[in-house]
Amino acid sequence: MIQRRTRIGIVAPGRAIDRGLAGQVTALAGEAAELVFHPQCFLREGHFAGPDAARAQAFEAYANDPSLDAIWFARGGYGACRILDIAFGSLGEAARAKTYLGYSDAGSLLARLARDGIGRVAHGPMPADILREGGAAAVRRALGFLTGRDNGAGIDPAARAPGRYAAFNISVFASLIGTGWLPDLTGHVLMLEDVGEYHYRLDRMMFTITSNPEVRGVAGIRLGRCGAIPVNDIDFGASEEEIVRHWCGRSAIAYLGRADIGHDVENKVVVFGAGSVGA
């Protein structure tokens, strides 16, 4: 039996990508995987890659397509939370058999997929990472994970041991607190990263996150990278790691050290739920 190429469906729950980007990523994938970009990826309506209904329908259609092995979220940028209540009504067996990969804004969808126990959910690079300097490495890491050809080499070393893991952007995770869309994170190692947020905002978000009674049931928190922190008019007086340590200490959550995730080309893969190095 000849194993067919991994078929990966790409949808954009937040902002749009352009066809040039799709072409670059397709060229990079080469023979390793067949990439199927949903036309919705290229729609534009105001901030978003098309209206909420179009983004929800594209996600549902591809999730339910049995010829696709995985759903890869094209890009972040904000918008995924707007389809949480309208994109999950019809998901069936094909959706449960898939891998889902993305991060940043796409974390909202990872949260609900994990909450509902649908598919294999993973936090990791997206097609739009090709726009970063050296971004091909990030995209190759994602493709290696999605095709299983990397034998787990792309997974964050801190998320390889047996255990339960979840990874989120701090801003996205904070926005999900109290909404009912988060999975049960009891006993999970929660890995957090962010980009472009002032220290005082990181502090406020960590207040929200660590004050939540359900989050307090995690096994511990690991901090990924917080990139491109803007300079405030007054120095906050604590680094992002000091902030996370502070709030963990205050809420009796174990701080477990750093994670190898972030809005950058080094961003490693974290598989939600039970840790696993294989595909």
Place this chain on the structure above:
Amino acid sequence: MIQRRTRIGIVAPGRAIDRGLAGQVTALAGEAAELVFHPQCFLREGHFAGPDAARAQAFEAYANDPSLDAIWFARGGYGACRILDIAFGSLGEAARAKTYLGYSDAGSLLARLARDGIGRVAHGPMPADILREGGAAAVRRALGFLTGRDNGAGIDPAARAPGRYAAFNISVFASLIGTGWLPDLTGHVLMLEDVGEYHYRLDRMMFTITSNPEVRGVAGIRLGRCGAIPVNDIDFGASEEEIVRHWCGRSAIAYLGRADIGHDVENKVVVFGAGSVGA
């Protein structure tokens, strides 16, 4: 009997003020009120007006001081949430007999005061508003309310009728969702305002707020002003009022129209809980 002047204690749960500002506001108050600035207002530690413990102790000491009729929060800027768990342990009868006034970051303290049924809690101008162009009018409005000399003229007309009200900065309110510090807002008119947030962030915060099951018990939401919205690289495609209408509609919360509150000199007073025009 000669009625003594209203004595107003001022503490800074977030950022510091300087003595020049205190002098300006004292001059403005004149004979109408005696302003007592806690020395903590002038402390500086990194971002904050002194360490968490100092800010918490100043608040508790003044709240418990029976010679003070009101606590007036000096300024916003971030920090009040960090004393929510350490500033309420010793509050007694004198704290319950007081009026508390502030907005923006101070909303965290208003939330817990209202949650715990302590004092008369109000959203309105702060001493630091004197730094705005035309800010004397805002400070006079606050003093008129705190001394009762304005006969309720400073209260938002939308919050004068019998009913229950609460008012918050959108960012601060969103940060309190899921933390356990918010009061029961069932049946309340919830009034929201913001400053300096991108439309996409306002949209995400309204997602969080309106997705919360407890918030869905409000009588409705009114939108104050959202000032100084930064220009995004791509137009969001909806105004702040359209954003709030959208999320209200999606979550079956009544949108009740505008409120006369905001980060500006027109910011009116909203008394939490039962509406009341008198002092």
